[in-house]
Ligand SMILES: [Ca+2]
């Protein structure tokens with residue numbers, strides 16, 4: 001196929017024993033409203049180097065079936081309806097072109113995607129990637145929700161959710177992605193999980209996205225970075241947020257967090273009290289990060305952040321983000337440390353007030 005448009009229901013390349021079926025697309029469109037089988041009893045080869053090949057049903061390969069998705073070629077699975085399956089949902093594919101997943105309902109792909117190609121999530125449905133893929137091209141979420149249900153589902157891919165598209169992680173998952181553009185109009189929902197972005201995301205862009213997702217404080221933003229779990233908690237009076245970390249190696253982390261959990265290990269303890277006090281940003285007006293105690297994203301640490309810290313009531317109470325069904329491990333309270341921390345904050349607060357009076 002090198003131009004024009006071909007439409008059929010189902011097709012098979014290499015149907016009978018001993019037969020040899022080959023299809024090569026360099027331009028134009030080939031639409032299979034039904035299924036496409038590459039190599040049934042015979043040998044089948046599907047090569048895409050340009051144009052668009054769409055499979056509305058199931059794309060499968062037999063023993064002697066081979067799919068080449070090369071640079072310039074586009075393979076679309078599904079046409080926005082309730083069908084469209086790539087390799088049984090489990091087979092692996094080398095993608096050096098463009099791979100489009102387009103379903104209107106929920107579906108899962110657990111195979112491995114490799115190559116330098118790109119992925120497009122189209123269609124209103126929730127699409128779950130549960131395999132560990134090495135794909136290095138970009139991923140664009142045009143519509144619906146893309147769930148990365150494996151910590152390495154898109155660990156080498158830079159993800160861009162566009163308006164109407166959402167990237168989300170399952171409860172408590174700590175996922176890594178190759179890159180992330182959270183300010184392109186779409187939404188990133190960390191839920192009760194964590195997303196670490198390997199490169200390309202600046203602290204300023206990350207905080208901008210978090211502020212957008214936070215909205216009026218209810219975490220009900222429709223773009224930027226939010227946490228639907230924090231939104232639920234805040235609505236019922238439980239202070240939760242999206243915390244962030246500059247990991248110092250070019251990577252950035254955004255995660256469900258309680259104010260006060262400076263290092264986002266889902267425990268508020270002496271390490272956090274230490275960070276809040278010893279980074280020395282309290283009431284200085286100096287630029288500060290979440291790690292240094294800025295829990296309300298205004299870039300400084302002051303009494304408002306101290307209030308956020310104490311407002312959670314989580315100090316030394318153990319993990320506040322245990323997976324559903326798991327039993328939490330109760331920590332032994334250390335009231336003396338909490339007392340010291342309280343004294344410390346009061347002390348720096350008093351010093352600041354004295355400075356102000358003197359000034
Ligand atoms: Ca902590």
Ligand SMILES: [Ca+2]
Pocket residue numbers: 293294295296297298299300301302304305
């Ligand atoms: Ca602050």
